[in-house]
Amino acid sequence: MPSPLRVLTRKLKEHTRLTNEDVAIIEGMSHSLRRLEPGEDLIRQGERPAVSAVVIEGLTARYHLLPAGARQYLSFHMAGDMPDSQSLFIDTMDHAVCAMGPAQVALITHKALLAAFERRPALGFAIWRETLIDAAIFREAVTNNSTRAPRARLGHLFCELFYRARASSLTTENSYSIPISLVQIGEATGMSIATVNRSLQQLRASRTCSFEKGQLQVKDWEALVRLSRFSPQYLHQRKPPDI
Amino acid sequence: MPSPLRVLTRKLKEHTRLTNEDVAIIEGMSHSLRRLEPGEDLIRQGERPAVSAVVIEGLTARYHLLPAGARQYLSFHMAGDMPDSQSLFIDTMDHAVCAMGPAQVALITHKALLAAFERRPALGFAIWRETLIDAAIFREAVTNNSTRAPRARLGHLFCELFYRARASSLTTENSYSIPISLVQIGEATGMSIATVNRSLQQLRASRTCSFEKGQLQVKDWEALVRLSRFSPQYLHQRKPPDI
DNA sequence: CGGAATGTTGATATGCCTCAACTAAAGTGG
């Protein structure tokens, strides 16, 4: 029976060549599993965790807590992602991580990870690269939320999630399950729920994609990409998935 | 005569303890110096550099190139920062880096850096930490540009730059030189030049800070911080500068 | 001194936020 950490090695292979030994080391790491309820926090702002998580199943998100209690969602993380890898080297969390729908994560102690890096620097470099791709995703979010009109902004978010999910074989046909509410989409893209709603309708009307009841359906990928000005270089996949 | 790379070790010490040997290794690294004209690109989107830069003097910025030829500025980098550290592990640049005013950078080959990491993993971890702080800055930019009103948005940008400059002893009295135009401020914060202008006037009127002719003057730090909802945890300084 | 770049100001329009009312769906308890 394969380790649940197989999702991680699969993810790392999307951008990095790993030797069999590297794979064995990662998949052999001791870890604990934790189930998360929808909305449950994995870590909160200000905490100093001694473990890092790998998403095994479901969707998690990073977010800033804003004064009024509102949130700014920063990024979304699916199977194989490490939503709190930064806590390895930065002790105090400057943001929180929560589960969007029901999720499961594997927890690995920082100690064990650092020991593995000492033994095999290439493993550290692979995860470093992973954190750099995270940074690229944040940069793109800056550009997305600062420059694109509502329709394109939503479209771009969907493009990114679909592309990443596809690369990790998490899509079925042309749909991907995203357990997120309209309010939360607004909190990710910096728009009001009313505008989110109307923009979703426009996307549906344009026959490029639809989002209903947590299901993203991509109907015309090329057109969606064009409309959203999506270009996936920033995700740094070795071989782009075919969509 | 101290190495120009001293600015880098000083920067790393802001968040990481380094041994004397670590310091000696970094400051002893072979490098070349390059002067940049105002606006000159250090690297362009799509390039695959074999060197990474350390800012020695002046201000540099990362930016996305947008379809119409416009830009989205993503972050600003002052003495000691490494604006393209990510190219160490991600070969194709997904954004560009340019000089804002006249600047000078030191270039170190990736090869030399990687060799140093092998020899002293702690050095790699220090620079990794640096890239993670970069990521935190991008996250904060997402929140800033997505949630804050114009005044606070500009104020927050100024708070961050001033705080970082202060931590690196780059401020004189309460002012810091930022060679940036109103257009560029707009391209960083996602607002039109007209709004930038009027918001700057509001800031001046509020007697919290002023920005004129490339000079940021902080007049009432506490009030500016309050108005901008700035809290510096995300910059992860070991000891905050006193302002 | 002349031209270009940068900054300033005003007028206008529109796109998005806010608010409110309503519908639909989902979860809860009798």
Place this chain on the structure above:
DNA sequence: CCACTTTAGTTGAGGCATATCAACATTCCG
């Protein structure tokens, strides 16, 4: 299983803020 409550989504009306445009002022450079 149905009534009830709660949550999520939908729609419309209205007002404000910010983008856009245009004219002008100022500064910077050659």
